[in-house]
Amino acid sequence: MAETFEGHYPIESRIGEIERLLDQGTAMAPDTETMLDLMGLAEGWHCLDIGCGPRGITDILSRGVGPTGRVVGLDMNKGFIDYARKSAALNTEFIQSDAYGSGLSADSFDFVHMRFLASTAGDAEALLKEAIRLARPGGFIALQEPDATSLNCYPPHESWETLKAALLGAFKGVGADLELARRLYFMVKQSPVRDVQFRPFIVGVTSSDAMVDYLPSTVESLRGTILNQKLLGEEELDRALRECRAHLALPDTSFTMYTVAQVWGRK
Numbered sequence: 342m343a344e345t346f347e348g349h350y351p352i353e354s355r356i357g358e359i360e361r362l363l364d365q366g367t368a369m370a371p372d373t374e375t376m377l378d379l380m381g382l383a384e385g386w387h388c389l390d391i392g393c394g395p396r397g398i399t400d401i402l403s404r405g406v407g408p409t410g411r412v413v414g415l416d417m418n419k420g421f422i423d424y425a426r427k428s429a430a431l432n433t434e435f436i437q438s439d440a441y442g443s444g445l446s447a448d449s450f451d452f453v454h455m456r457f458l459a460s461t462a463g464d465a466e467a468l469l470k471e472a473i474r475l476a477r478p479g480g481f482i483a484l485q486e487p488d489a490t491s492l493n494c495y496p497p498h499e500s501w502e503t504l505k506a507a508l509l510g511a512f513k514g515v516g517a518d519l520e521l522a523r524r525l526y527f528m529v530k531q532s533p534v535r536d537v538q539f540r541p542f543i544v545g546v547t548s549s550d551a552m553v554d555y556l557p558s559t560v561e562s563l564r565g566t567i568l569n570q571k572l573l574g575e576e577e578l579d580r581a582l583r584e585c586r587a588h589l590a591l592p593d594t595s596f597t598m599y600t601v602a603q604v605w606g607r608k
């Protein structure tokens with residue numbers, strides 16, 4: 342029987358998608374560690390990373406909570422879960438489940454985290470509600486979500502603008518909110534979460550960075566949605582991908598990623 346999961350997550354599980362998510366996670370790791378340090382992640386904590394993909398922040402959590410702690414990574418994508426399980430640390434397990442209704446027990450985690458899930462998978466408020474349900478009273482909840490308007494390259498290039506517009510259009514067309522970062526602090530402040538903290542950051546990329554192919558590869562992973570929504574024709578899309586990759590390979594080209602808002606607080 343086919344599993345169904347809530348939300349409208351539009352990114353396809355093509356070859357290369359795991360690497361795309363791992364590179365993205367590696368680029369954001371220093372800022373994730375800073376947030377966890379500020380929060381006071383400690384040995385022995387039980388942590389949950391909802392929508393962890395092939396790794397998410399489970400590796401950083403695993404090191405932080407040590408052998409007496411426990412980390413659970415949850416995702417709907419079986420391929421991601423199978424991949425993650427292959428290199429899982431002893432204190433870490435991965436489960437395939439729905440972020441909107443995980444079936445996990447209420448009040449059972451010291452820390453519940455989501456990154457790039459509430460923005461891409463439909464209903465941010467419902468996902469926050471589920472995260473709050475799963476945290477123990479006094480436990481922490483954290484979200485890291487993007488504002489894609491800062492996805493800009495220099496020197497400017499038409500192909501970049503074409504791909505950026507296609508990416509934004511594809512997400513918008515399925516009801517995702519790639520500007521969630523702007524209202525994230527407000528949204529969490531409106532919830533029962535208390536002691537809410539706010540820390541935005543932005544990653545910069547040049548031709549020698551692993552993230553250099555971020556925009557073209559993300560658009561590749563949205564190809565079906567972009568073509569179905571008629572945001573671009575196939576030829577136009579392939580030309581923009583080619584030209585953008587050539588532009589990003591130039592040693593003097595740089596770009597900025599999403600502005601990522603980190604918001605965290607206690608139940």
Ligand SMILES: C[S@@+](CC[C@H](N)C(=O)[O-])C[C@H]1O[C@@H](n2cnc3c(N)ncnc32)[C@H](O)[C@@H]1O
Nearest residue numbers: 347350392393394397417418439440456457462
């Ligand atoms: C943009 S990726 C982010 C992955 C990871 N959090 C990271 O930052 O590296 C979003 C993830 O959410 C997962 N996802 C989307 N909708 C979901 C749902 N309803 N239930 C569980 N996982 C979901 C996708 O499979 C994907 O792995």
